[in-house]
Amino acid sequence: MVRPIFTVIVTAFLLFGCGSEKETNDGRKIVNIGHVGPLTGPISHLGKDNERGASLAVDEANQLALVIEGEPIEFRLISQDDEANPQKATVVAQKLVDSAVVGVVGHLNSGTTIPASTIYYDSNVPQVSPSATAIDYTHQGYETAFRVMANDEQQGQVLGDYAVKTLEARNIAIIDDRSAYGKGLADEFERAVIKAGGNILTREFTDITKTDFTAILTTIKGLKPDLIFYGGMDSQAGPMMKQIKNLALAVEFLAGDGVQTKQFMVLSGAEGEGAYASSPGLPLDQMAGGKEFREKFKQVYREDIQLYAPFAYDAAFVMINAIMRANSLDPKTYAPFLRDTDFQGVTGRIRFDDRGDLEGGSISIYRVTNGEWAYIETISGSD
Amino acid sequence: MDIFAQQVLNGLVLGSVYALVALGYTMVYGILGLINFAHGEVVMIGAMVALAVVLFLTSVSPGLSPFLVIIFAGILAILVCMALAFFIERLAYRPLRNAPRLAPLITAIGISILLQNLAMIIWGRKYKTVPEIFPKETFELYGASITTVQIFIIAISAAIMAGLLVIVHFTKLGRAMRATSESQRVAGLMGINVNKIISVTFMIGAALAAIAGILVAANYSVAHYSMGFMLGLKAFTAAVLGGIGNLGGAVLGGLLLGLIESIGAGYIGDLTGGFLGSHYQDVFAFVVLIIVLVFRPTGIMGERVSERA
Numbered sequence: 001m002v003r004p005i006f007t008v009i010v011t012a013f014l015l016f017g018c019g020s021e022k023e024t025n026d027g028r029k030i031v032n033i034g035h036v037g038p039l040t041g042p043i044s045h046l047g048k049d050n051e052r053g054a055s056l057a058v059d060e061a062n063q064l065a066l067v068i069e070g071e072p073i074e075f076r077l078i079s080q081d082d083e084a085n086p087q088k089a090t091v092v093a094q095k096l097v098d099s100a101v102v103g104v105v106g107h108l109n110s111g112t113t114i115p116a117s118t119i120y121y122d123s124n125v126p127q128v129s130p131s132a133t134a135i136d137y138t139h140q141g142y143e144t145a146f147r148v149m150a151n152d153e154q155q156g157q158v159l160g161d162y163a164v165k166t167l168e169a170r171n172i173a174i175i176d177d178r179s180a181y182g183k184g185l186a187d188e189f190e191r192a193v194i195k196a197g198g199n200i201l202t203r204e205f206t207d208i209t210k211t212d213f214t215a216i217l218t219t220i221k222g223l224k225p226d227l228i229f230y231g232g233m234d235s236q237a238g239p240m241m242k243q244i245k246n247l248a249l250a251v252e253f254l255a256g257d258g259v260q261t262k263q264f265m266v267l268s269g270a271e272g273e274g275a276y277a278s279s280p281g282l283p284l285d286q287m288a289g290g291k292e293f294r295e296k297f298k299q300v301y302r303e304d305i306q307l308y309a310p311f312a313y314d315a316a317f318v319m320i321n322a323i324m325r326a327n328s329l330d331p332k333t334y335a336p337f338l339r340d341t342d343f344q345g346v347t348g349r350i351r352f353d354d355r356g357d358l359e360g361g362s363i364s365i366y367r368v369t370n371g372e373w374a375y376i377e378t379i380s381g382s383d
Numbered sequence: 384m385d386i387f388a389q390q391v392l393n394g395l396v397l398g399s400v401y402a403l404v405a406l407g408y409t410m411v412y413g414i415l416g417l418i419n420f421a422h423g424e425v426v427m428i429g430a431m432v433a434l435a436v437v438l439f440l441t442s443v444s445p446g447l448s449p450f451l452v453i454i455f456a457g458i459l460a461i462l463v464c465m466a467l468a469f470f471i472e473r474l475a476y477r478p479l480r481n482a483p484r485l486a487p488l489i490t491a492i493g494i495s496i497l498l499q500n501l502a503m504i505i506w507g508r509k510y511k512t513v514p515e516i517f518p519k520e521t522f523e524l525y526g527a528s529i530t531t532v533q534i535f536i537i538a539i540s541a542a543i544m545a546g547l548l549v550i551v552h553f554t555k556l557g558r559a560m561r562a563t564s565e566s567q568r569v570a571g572l573m574g575i576n577v578n579k580i581i582s583v584t585f586m587i588g589a590a591l592a593a594i595a596g597i598l599v600a601a602n603y604s605v606a607h608y609s610m611g612f613m614l615g616l617k618a619f620t621a622a623v624l625g626g627i628g629n630l631g632g633a634v635l636g637g638l639l640l641g642l643i644e645s646i647g648a649g650y651i652g653d654l655t656g657g658f659l660g661s662h663y664q665d666v667f668a669f670v671v672l673i674i675v676l677v678f679r680p681t682g683i684m685g686e687r688v689s690e691r692a
Contacts, residue, residue, distance in 0.1 A: 040508055263509065269604070
């Protein structure tokens with residue numbers, strides 16, 4: 001039994017806790033920036049990682065004592081949880097719009113970013129996604145939609161080419177998790193493989209709640225492929241890799257950026273050895289401000305970067321940068337400045353094309369060697 | 384042919400776990416007519432507690448024999464789950480025993496959400512890796528690969544299910560359970576402590592759930608706070624398929640559902656000429672369920688019983 005007084009306190013906290021203030025104690029105007037990612041659920045570690053990246057950018061911007069239209073301001077990050085669930089994503093997007101944020105950093109997944117982008121577009125709130133890579137996101141004609149990462153079109157093409165030409169795989173099986181990201185990437189991969197002269201044996205499907213893949217892997221085993229491509233996230237890829245080894249399937253394993261994580265190594269253990277995965281952009285150590293960022297992040301949060309934190313950091317800074325150049329908090333005024341961004345971020349030089357896609361995004365390939373993601377090469381995306 | 388053997392084997396492994404969990408649903412339904420939707424979460428708690436114990440023991444004394452570690456982890460997980468089930472029944476179901484049937488169903492869902500969030504707070508949100516305590520070996524069987532863990536799953540499930548059937552049909556406790564399920568009032572008049580029997584039923588179900596949780600975690604080498612939800616739903620389906628309230632039915636339903644899922648996912652593409660793919664795996668399983676229920680509304684082994692008052 002919960003004591004009534006406790007309930008009252010919790011309710012009061014919930015009602016008044018979420019930043020309805022207008023000014024800080026020292027009289028600076030509070031400017032809210034939204035952040036959305038999955039803070040609960042199977043990929044909450046990535047959501048938290050993005051939140052930290054964005055939060056770091058906001059804290060750093062605030063140390064500069066920024067002034068807009070003659071008024072000293074302080075940025076605040078309002079972070080929301082979309083549970084990687086498209087329905088929840090639209091709910092929290094509306095919530096952010098209602099609490100008058102000047103812009104949104106997010107969402108993390110493509111499946112959540114796309115439905116939410118309609119709400120931001122209708123309310124004229126600019127949105128910079130750190131990590132939504134599905135092609136559709138920027139192809140809806142919304143001038144509020146931006147991203148700071150190469151999209152799946154570029155990534156899928158590079159991976160398909162790499163599988164056929166570099167890994168010399170002739171017969172390929174594809175599995176995807178039926179999310180906007182996984183399916184989109186797998187579609188592009190399939191197209192690129194066929195173009196490069198490879199042969200697609202089968203396409204199998206799973207979803208983000210599953211940990212048992214033995215049935216589809218057994219079917220795949222019967223087809224004797226050289227390579228299995230997985231369009232999806234690390235939480236599935238880890239156990240999948242173990243089951244591939246349990247079934248004595250002798251294949252190469254290739255996946256996209258959702259798998260190129262520490263968590264994949266933790267989940268797949270010794271069986272993860274030899275897996276390939278790509279990641280948009282350069283490896284952290286080769287990024288312009290990568291090493292510095294890694295240390296700064298570790299110092300503040302006492303934990304390593306998971307995956308997209310540098311992109312979330314850049315996304316937040318690109319937005320703050322546009323606001324400062326426009327000298328306006330009005331999205332209508334600063335949105336054109338966002339489109340004209342030419343910003344040297346941690347992840348590299350950021351410029352947007354007419355759709356809001358990152359110009360000249362590159363893709364890097366990694367392979368698990370001795371329990372670490374070893375960098376192999378970077379292939380620049382062609383537009 | 385080796386592919387078919389492999390799919391059957393996959394299905395048996397999956398089905399054994401469904402059957403273990405389904406027994407918990409069916410036992411409680413048999414006695415109370417209540418669907419204990421928090422049962423899947425008990426499976427998860429079992430896996431998480433066992434994992435925590437294993438991690439603790441292997442870090443404190445790395446030299447400890449793996450056999451001792453697993454026994455200790457298993458016993459502790461079972462005890463925690465039994466205590467949990469006892470309190471769930473006491474707090475969420477017993478006060479509502481004479482309430483409309485919808486009320487305990489809602490508290491069951493509430494408990495399920497509560498346990499999931501509690502586990503998330505205690506163990507975090509990440510998928511956790513389960514260490515391999517025993518060295519894993521893969522064997523060849525009629526052209527299919529099977530790991531030691533999978534052999535273990537099938538063997539232990541079979542042994543436990545046999546043991547449960549013996550308890551229910553050949554012991555005094557079992558007789559009391561069967562009497563209670565027929566009529567609580569009459570059983571009470573015959574000197575059976577009905578509340579105690581109901582508590583014991585919940586606790587036996589929880590013990591099976593804890594074991595199922597450990598087996599699942601060991602097989603897939605992952606455990607996480609939301610792992611019980613879908614498993615619980617599938618096991619419930621298995622219990623309905625076999626005839627809810629019937630122990631043999633739960634076992635049959637579990638094995639059947641495992642086989643249907645695995646063979647369905649494997650062959651649905653070939654059967655439909657590539658028109659439907661493996662994303663119809665779950666659809667296939669539920670279509671079979673619907674067909675069975677259309678022709679046998681009480682499930683495969685369920686008996687026609689008059690609706691409870």
